[in-house]
Amino acid sequence: KNEVEQSPQNLTAQEGEFITINCSYSVGISALHWLQQHPGGGIVSLFMLSSGKKKHGRLIATINIQEKHSSLHITASHPRDSAVYICAVRRDSNYQLIWGAGTKLIIKP
Amino acid sequence: NAGVTQTPKFRVLKTGQSMTLLCAQDMNHEYMYWYRQDPGMGLRLIHYSVGEGTTAKGEVPDGYNVSRLKKQNFLLGLESAAPSQTSVYFCASSRPGLAIRETQYFGPGTRLLVL
16 A cells, blocks of 8 residues: 555636545655646645644645545635646655655646 | 656667666765666666766666766666666665655656667
């Protein structure tokens, strides 16, 4: 079983819909990252969380440490949000990140 | 600032050929990483470096070597390329410090095809 699981693997939605992408993990962590990979391949960090909730524009990320679960929400989705969204967790004890396989999101106009 | 740059952007190799991928960062970051990304899989760490002159193995180091002779550069070498090394390679860098503050900055990627 992978230590970081994302769901769904693929998500297609209409413009304007509220989007939720989930990330579950099975190890002790010190931080969780959400990243966005554009269709051209570039990877950009969106959020870094260790507790609670963060908001940036139409993006909201939450984490529940007890349940070992995080969600990334997109409000008023737009075709430009189409990308692969990746969850990664940092173990308590070393420099390395453990990566989820990503969720491919397509927003149709 | 250019951030993290990678050279080349795309390369085709024949089995057994060698090549070096160059990663450069201008953010004075201590930590640098090489990942590979394959379809349907998460990024996998090949090698990383926590400072000039130091390197360490990641999750999938076999078939690769690295060097960090200068703080700003991290080189990934393939001595004898194999078709299994066909992938997209990403370099990243980050500052040291508490994990909560450590964001990794990524290069644009290098697409490598080994025939």
